[in-house]
Amino acid sequence: MTVSLHKYCGPGFFPGTGDLDSVGSGKGRYHCINVPLSDGIRDEQYEKIFKRVLSEVKLSFDPHVVVMQCGADMLSGDPVGSFCLTPEGAGKCVSFVLHWDIPTLLLGGGGYHFSNTARFWTHCTALAVREVLSYEIPDHDHFAHYGPDYELYFTAANRPNDNPQKKIDNILQTISQYLSNLPSSAETQR
Numbered sequence: 413m414t415v416s417l418h419k420y421c422g423p424g425f426f427p428g429t430g431d432l433d434s435v436g437s438g439k440g441r442y443h444c445i446n447v448p449l450s451d452g453i454r455d456e457q458y459e460k461i462f463k464r465v466l467s468e469v470k471l472s473f474d475p476h477v478v479v480m481q482c483g484a485d486m487l488s489g490d491p492v493g494s495f496c497l498t499p500e501g502a503g504k505c506v507s508f509v510l511h512w513d514i515p516t517l518l519l520g521g522g523g524y525h526f527s528n529t530a531r532f533w534t535h536c537t538a539l540a541v542r543e544v545l546s547y548e549i550p551d552h553d554h555f556a557h558y559g560p561d562y563e564l565y566f567t568a569a570n571r572p573n574d575n576p577q578k579k580i581d582n583i584l585q586t587i588s589q590y591l592s593n594l595p596s597s598a599e600t601q602r
Contacts, residue, residue: 432446454568462508472591492524498565498567
């Protein structure tokens with residue numbers, strides 16, 4: 413099972429994959445769940461979508477292990493990304509999966525604002541090892557890159573959110589329909 417929450421702008425958008433209707437094929441049909449999102453999504457809305465989709469996936473698929481790629485290009489301020497997420501907001505999604513208490517491998521990925529990427533991956537690592545970190549960035553060779561606040565967390569930019577709730581509701585309804593096509597976990601264990 414693969415689940416991906418990502419920016420998707422339709423045909424012609426690189427790399428040309430990730431449409432809601434791309435669900436896999438053959439024996440893998442409905443084992444690929446794409447959640448195509450638009451610019452400006454914020455922590456609260458992203459977290460609700462993530463938890464809803466992943467709760468349904470967990471119920472339908474019953475994973476025994478999770479590999480979670482934590483792309484930092486979803487963070488506010490990333491020069492390639494266009495979402496308005498913070499490390500704390502995205503971290504709530506990581507915590508949600510970690511609380512399933514099954515083997516979980518966290519991977520980095522994406523992230524082109526280097527200090528924000530380091531902030532996010534540091535936060536994810538702290539969540540995985542159940543450590544609470546200071547808000548202050550400690551002095552180190554690249555300390556100047558963390559200004560002007562020199563803190564682990566930052567506030568998201570104030571850009572328009574192009575993810576109206578009606579669109580999100582339609583995406584979630586479609587994903588629920590796709591997941592209903594999966595065989596039950598009891599059937600797959602036979």
